[in-house]
Amino acid sequence: MTSKFMDVRVAGVRTLTPRVTEYLLAAADGRPLPRYEPGAHVALHMVSGTRGPIVRHYSLIGGLEGDDDPRNVYRIAVQREDRARGSAFIHETFRAGTCLRITPPVNNFPLDRRDASTLLVAGGIGVTPIVSMARSLARRRCDYRVVFAGRSPAQMAYRETLARLAGDRVRFHYSDEQGELDLRALLSAQPALTRVYICGPAPMIAAVHAAGAALGWEPDRVRSELFTAGPMGDEAAFEVELRRSAKVVQVSADASILDALRLAEVPVLWDCARGECGLCPLPVIESDGPIEHRDRYLSEEERAKGGSLCICVSRIRGSRLVLDA
Numbered sequence: 001m002t003s004k005f006m007d008v009r010v011a012g013v014r015t016l017t018p019r020v021t022e023y024l025l026a027a028a029d030g031r032p033l034p035r036y037e038p039g040a041h042v043a044l045h046m047v048s049g050t051r052g053p054i055v056r057h058y059s060l061i062g063g064l065e066g067d068d069d070p071r072n073v074y075r076i077a078v079q080r081e082d083r084a085r086g087s088a089f090i091h092e093t094f095r096a097g098t099c100l101r102i103t104p105p106v107n108n109f110p111l112d113r114r115d116a117s118t119l120l121v122a123g124g125i126g127v128t129p130i131v132s133m134a135r136s137l138a139r140r141r142c143d144y145r146v147v148f149a150g151r152s153p154a155q156m157a158y159r160e161t162l163a164r165l166a167g168d169r170v171r172f173h174y175s176d177e178q179g180e181l182d183l184r185a186l187l188s189a190q191p192a193l194t195r196v197y198i199c200g201p202a203p204m205i206a207a208v209h210a211a212g213a214a215l216g217w218e219p220d221r222v223r224s225e226l227f228t229a230g231p232m233g234d235e236a237a238f239e240v241e242l243r244r245s246a247k248v249v250q251v252s253a254d255a256s257i258l259d260a261l262r263l264a265e266v267p268v269l270w271d272c273a274r275g276e277c278g279l280c281p282l283p284v285i286e287s288d289g290p291i292e293h294r295d296r297y298l299s300e301e302e303r304a305k306g307g308s309l310c311i312c313v314s315r316i317r318g319s320r321l322v323l324d325a
């Protein structure tokens with residue numbers, strides 16, 4: 001996949017919870033932004049004076065009540081993570097008028113509105129694509145339900161939005177009061193052939209997939225999108241040499257190898273940017289530190305050999321990586 005960047009400016013800022021802030025992004029030249037489907041996300045490309053390039057991916061939430069023209073702005077919500085520098089950078093520096101570059105929308109979490117029954121499950125800030133999906137299903141009068149889990153009402157962005165949008169189709173689960181959500185009981189209570197969409201933290205996603213498998217569901221009846229905070233605070237920058245292209249690219253602590261190569265305008269194949277699709281692995285010639293495989297595509301055997309790595313999510317614990325590219 002290749003895509004051009006778009007120049008946008010921050011057109012609105014709104015605090016949703018103590019840790020979550022909403023940002024509206026409008027095209028810098030005032031033109032309408034490309035359309036997108038529920039589940040799509042954009043990548044924000046930012047440059048910090050002290051930290052270098054930062055890239056983060058955020059789901060597009062769409063218009064809220066009374067907003068009839070979501071093409072003119074993209075709405076994202078950013079949760080400030082204690083150990084993630086990208087979200088802190090956004091919270092600290094984004095103000096109305098801030099300019100940045102984004103990629104056009106990409107959708108790795110498409111909603112199939114033809115299903116007879118749909119269950120949307122959100123965990124924490126994973127609610128953002130779920131709001132967009134619920135609105136789409138509600139507009140088309142589809143049969144759907146929503147479960148939104150978080151620690152407490154005060155920490156759950158878009159809780160009221162979902163309540164207004166979905167009415168008695170939404171159920172809230174507050175884990176501080178109610179403990180863990182019983183996902184197997186939730187799935188087993190759904191009408192036959194219900195398809196589930198889950199967005200939230202990795203353990204919650206894994207638990208929903210496991211619950212579906214335990215009930216004998218076809219794997220594609222559970223679709224997921226992982227919410228990640230991006231690289232954590234203890235990442236280190238390193239250098240990548242592309243031996244065949246005779247290029248050297250710096251990978252900052254706040255960007256993936258894929259981000260750095262794209263910023264350097266090196267043509268690379270990629271799609272999911274989450275370590276799932278298997279389009280981006282590149283052969284490794286040498287590395288002066290161990291490879292940290294973070295994908296869900298390579299086999300254990302391939303990882304152990306260290307012959308390739310998924311450049312969208314994996315890194316090295318070292319200072320120099322040489323790729324056969």
Ligand code: FES
Nearest residue numbers: 273277278280312
């Ligand atoms: S882009 Fe899909 S695995 Fe890297």
